[in-house]
Amino acid sequence: MTRLRTQIPGPRSQELTARRKGAVSAAVGSTLPVFIDHAEDGLLVDVDGNRLIDLGSGIAVTGVGNPAPRVAEAVHRQIDRFSHTCFMVTPYEGYVEVCERLNDLTPGAHEKRSALFNSGAEAVENAVKVARHATGRQAVVVFDHGYHGRTNLTMALTAKNMPYKHGFGPFAPEVYRVPASYPLRDGLTGEQAAARAVEAIEKQVGADDTACVVIEPIQGEGGFIVPAPGFLPALAAWCRERGVVLVADEIQTGFCRTGSWFASDHEGVVPDLVTTAKGIAGGLPLAGVTGRADLMDAVHVGGLGGTYGGNPVACAAALGAIDTMVDKDLNAAARRIEEFAAPRLRAALGGRGEVRGRGAMLAVEFAERTPAVAGRVAAACHAAGVVVLTCGTSGNVLRLLPPLVIPDDLLAEGVAVLERAITEGVAR
Incomplete structure (x- = not known):
């Protein structure tokens, strides 16, 4: 089944965003303007039926699954x-x-x-x-x-x-x-x-x-x-x-x-x-x-x-x-995520920065010390239905915090999207 049914954000999420503007303080931000209906291990399913690969875990919260x-x-x-x-x-x-x-x-x-x-x-x-x-x-x-x-x-x-x-x-x-x-x-x-x-x-x-x-x-x-x-x-x-x-x-x-x-x-x-x-x-x-x-x-x-x-x-x-x-020995699961993802991200980055971290807490720091490249890479991932987060005092770091229970196929697909986004984003 195709993961994305609409563009990101879809029409229903856009409707809810309009409602949000009239009810929620503008000071509360969101990384990705999609509204979630339910979740599965490694996936967030939005109100438009889009299935987003979750490489953020609600900022390292839902490591054991969502819902576990x-x-x-x-x-x-x-x-x-x-x-x-x-x-x-x-x-x-x-x-x-x-x-x-x-x-x-x-x-x-x-x-x-x-x-x-x-x-x-x-x-x-x-x-x-x-x-x-x-x-x-x-x-x-x-x-x-x-x-x-x-x-x-x-x-x-x-x-x-x-x-x-x-x-x-x-x-x-x-x-x-x-x-x-x-x-x-x-x-x-x-x-x-x-x-x-x-x-x-x-x-x-x-x-x-x-x-x-x-x-x-x-x-x-x-x-x-x-x-x-x-x-x-x-x-x-x-x-x-x-x-x-x-x-x-x-x-x-x-x-x-x-x-x-x-x-x-x-x-x-x-x-x-x-x-x-x-x-x-x-x-x-x-x-x-x-x-x-x-x-x-x-x-x-x-x-x-x-x-x-x-x-x-x-x-x-x-x-x-x-x-x-x-x-589930999730310590071992975190180490396996690092073993899979880190080499691929290093190859995609090609020495134009650094890939670092431990376990399922990984980051890509881009050589340019501004948010520009990290922002482009994150936006490309979001458009492809992959949730990633940025960080860093200079805003030039992309961070990965996948659920520790993420299925292998979803991790591979999410990392592949990120690899392409890094290659294209750094080359611009």
Whole structure:
């Protein structure tokens, strides 16, 4: 069956877009103006009947499938029992079980505790709260090209101005930015890049005033930047030596996305705190902070929480999603996606930039440091019915986040469309 029945967007999506303009704030953007009717593994089916190959997974959320059978079954069972009590009022087992799974899966064999929230930004905010409370220090160190959310504090932590920060200040104080490892651009070894970052922290912030260092083990919105080997271990060692809390923002990298449960695992880095969201619950809003028991228990009773944090339906979804990851060995699936896609994308790019990433978190950075080429390539993919996303501080990076359960034939077709778009887009 032909995947595309109409041009993209089709007439029904265009009708809904007109309705949207009269009802939804113009400040809320969309990558592709098609309205989705339902989804299948690796496919989004729009209201015009077009079947779009999904290489975005709702920004790394629906890795286990959309809908995933075990997630859907767990949600139905829970919603028939009760939808909400607020864990801070009357607790329930699902919240505890999700925390147990997080404590077990996140890096390190030390004693851990977890707390659940609604979104990645909320998780990052609470990790900073924990670090500040436990250390008695205030300064938070983040990195060039980092992205951590859209709340006031996490906008301060985020590097990219447009569209995330422009016009929204003033932002939260005591946030300091230092250079990250960016092998394509800085040419430094991991150890050299870490020494540069540490020198900046010690001279400009002061180790004794630094509560935490917050870092994405692979930077997401900033360009899927994989640090040079040795950067993260050296940074972690400095944090241990100086009593600084290392917070790994694994919101986009977590839950099998990079071919391991967490990206920190690839170099044996054990963070003090780990923030999670996105892929944790198969599409339902859930986030967590997991870390050393002494840190997580240092906060006074009532200091962490929220009305909807760890909602029972979202917790049920998370348990179904994690079971799916284990049963289907989605870490191995992510590695197979990389093995298939990365060589083809490198051949198509022909050295006019870089293909990088781990597992099913792959990116193409074009040599031209403007959005022009990436935009052309993305538009060509969208017109052909393939959902891809762009990113990068310069807007010149195309990112791939396919569902970890995507069928081989759909992955091959989607990558073939992308190969052609890269070849044509770079040649112009």
